[in-house]
Amino acid sequence: MVSTTVFIRSIRSAMILRLYYVKDVSLKTKILGASPNLYIRPLQSRFHAISNRHISSTRLYYSRQPWGRNIPYDPAEARNAKPLATWDQIYSILTRRTAKWFYSVATFGTVIFYVTHLETVPASGRTRFMFFTAKDAEEEGKRIYQTIMRESKNAILPPTDARTRQVNRVLRRLITANSLEHIDWEVNVIYSNEKNAFVIPGGKVFIMSGILPIAQTDAGLASVLSHEIAHGIANHQAERMSSSFLIIWPLRIALFFCFDIWTGGILGNLLLEYGVNRPASRTQEREADYIGLMMMAKACYDPGAAVVFWKRIEQLEKAHGKLDLTWLSTHPSTTSRAELIKKWLPRAEAVREKNNCATTNRYYEGFRPLFQPVTYYPI
Template identity: 50%
Template structure:
């Protein structure tokens, strides 16, 4: 008992150890309070329970009672508002001015069209496409010494002066492929797939194909296509708005895209292709190539497409049918022959015709060397 009393008195004599109050600081009080630590459940060996996720159940009744962000009454009131008419007049006037100020004439054909993209902007788009093709087909590009590459370069050398695009940095690539295709990217990057060379058959046939592709660059059809999307995008948004407002049952955008594609985009593309056929025909004629070979090329192309089963109705295609092209080129042949006779090779052609007439024509010479 004595020992316990002595201990109690000694502990009472010791100063009590109390936590010191935090000093006053200009910081908010929340920074002065100690942050509570997460308590772990050591008995189970697991950490703190994750927060419970509240699962939202689908309730069809609530969906039916849901209101749209914009009601039909709000839309009607918006159209009836006096300021709406003023906004519509300003937008329409601005659109007309923008359209008229960007009208221009296509070289050679003389067609009037809308184009709001500059040549430099289109070249930048062409550079991206060029890098993509070079990366994709880098192992299939034929070397410069290959006879097929030399054939394409030989024809291009004669076509470029007649195109008036000597300032363009031309670059020719022939790709080993069974695909019968050729195209020219804006900026003068020429790609020819070897599968089209048997259809071309000779330099004159290849000139008809390459003249067509160069004509797309000369007429700036790529810029025209990009500009067409600028005009059609507001129309597309009208169908999207009608879908959102519930007027078309959710299929207005789908119907609008089909109507714009079949009714505007594809016919415009076919018009561009026919225009490139005409310009290319005159271009190859001015380069001293035989324009009659262009008709033969599309006759061979028609047979190739029919054998491959690629024939589709013209109204579904972005290109005119081969028969339509053949008929059109046959009508253009007199103009092409006239352009050929007026070119630098006209004198040589005149001497050649006089020589053939004096010697009995080409049939006699061909019979001698059979």
């Protein structure tokens, strides 16, 4: 009688504490037969209701979740697990009258939300969905900036380096000509053989020294810098954040009902990356090429230098045997970029004429001997 009373008290205490498991096989069998959610495991007892004379080294736990931390993973059980909902159950839910009203309201609300967040890119006339603002992109940019500065702090060239001075000189000319002085610009040239450049939202410019020998001249460097600045002023980072926000969660939810949560998440990420992000990125790259070309023309740089720059990149890619898989890339092919820029050259030349660049370049050439030549060190 005492044993039965102790046992009942122990179960009551275990259920209140919402813990689980036992050591005694016979006891475990009895409990599991009474409740499939009750488990027992060996641990030193801390319940006052359990006497060590009757049930030694025993602790009870109770859990409503089969994925509790004390339940080992069983691959066979996972393979044979029943789905969250059958197709008949899903169809029944989707065809209910209340569900239809919900879908109608949700669809209408989504359309209104989408339409009210459309805007036009001033420089290109392209319409896009924008939910995040430039401030949001700058906040994200601060984290990226801190990471890059932490990882590359020993490779950043000093301000007195000839390469850093050249980048600063070209950047200031582009900024002044395009009235971008309101942005807090910062230039960092990283010593690396990587041929890359990028601008983080907030005016943080990063140039890999490996791209300078390919740019060669100030005009060539201007084509690189103006392209990266164009990404910033067109707010492309916030656009990418907005696209992900609009698409990724509905996509994951839809795939979740078709597959399990892990498969749905993986497929959702793949579809987002190759079906949305990469095509959108190529569109943004072309847009940045166009805006950047007009920016360097307004700063009285020769826009034809952009074509020459991309021809050099194309030769470099051919020398290294790079395959042109545009649909898998985040950037358009080098050949197509050079061809597009050629088509835009008449517009760029018109911008130069409008800004009296013939006179400006004549004065610039007169002062050019004052600029120290840039020495490119082996990398």
